[in-house]
Amino acid sequence: MAAAAFTDPQEAEQAFYDAFRRADLDAMMAVWAQDEEVFCVHPGGSRLSSLEAIRESFSQIFAAGPTMRFDIRAAQTLRGGLIAVHSVYEYISILGEGRPPTAVVATNVYANVGGGWRMVAHHGSLAGEQEAPVQAQPVPPPGLLH
């Protein structure tokens, strides 16, 4: 939890999905700002408005272990000083299941807090299947970000 903040919003986002893939609860919570104003909405869920509630939700999601795979696509960003808003499509697959990926559209908000960037909000919802994302902008592989 005492990890350094991230140098830019993209690095924080990379860490968010890396923690998701690894089902690493401490790494996940290290991405979040230690702020009272954070919030998190999982697909189909209500808003979680405290770090404790967010931690508990990820603890439940990660209980099955590192079984989720994320293909992040079609990133779109808004940046205004100390806050950055990223919209991405998450194509989520579960290891060992042969089903096609589930498409989730996510709004991820990062803030520059204490000299570095952390997540302050995540809102995910199941995307309708009738439309594909118009703007496909593949996220560069991790090696290009460091």
Place this chain on the structure above:
Amino acid sequence: MAAAAFTDPQEAEQAFYDAFRRADLDAMMAVWAQDEEVFCVHPGGSRLSSLEAIRESFSQIFAAGPTMRFDIRAAQTLRGGLIAVHSVYEYISILGEGRPPTAVVATNVYANVGGGWRMVAHHGSLAGEQEAPVQAQPVPPPGLLH
């Protein structure tokens, strides 16, 4: 469409829900920034990434006329310079229907563009019914905002 921008994010949000209530397409689009980076996700839908697609979606939503009533509650805000992020619960009722309101959780993003504030992103999703919002902060009536 040439209306002045709003003096703060709360005023833009008020105009957004007023336009929704009145099913007024021009008023709705006047709330949005004339920016290529805007996006909009309606509950259960995919991401709309152009003003044209957003306008078309509201045209369809408003086709039935001013039948939607919004009770906006539990606002939570993040502010960082030129961008403000509001999370609200929308309790939506349809006039003439006796059903209980539908709960939508929405992330609304506003940007300071050209000296005033406009909406740059809206992400709504159906909220799970198992949990009520923890922080109930009723939005003041419109008269207090002007």
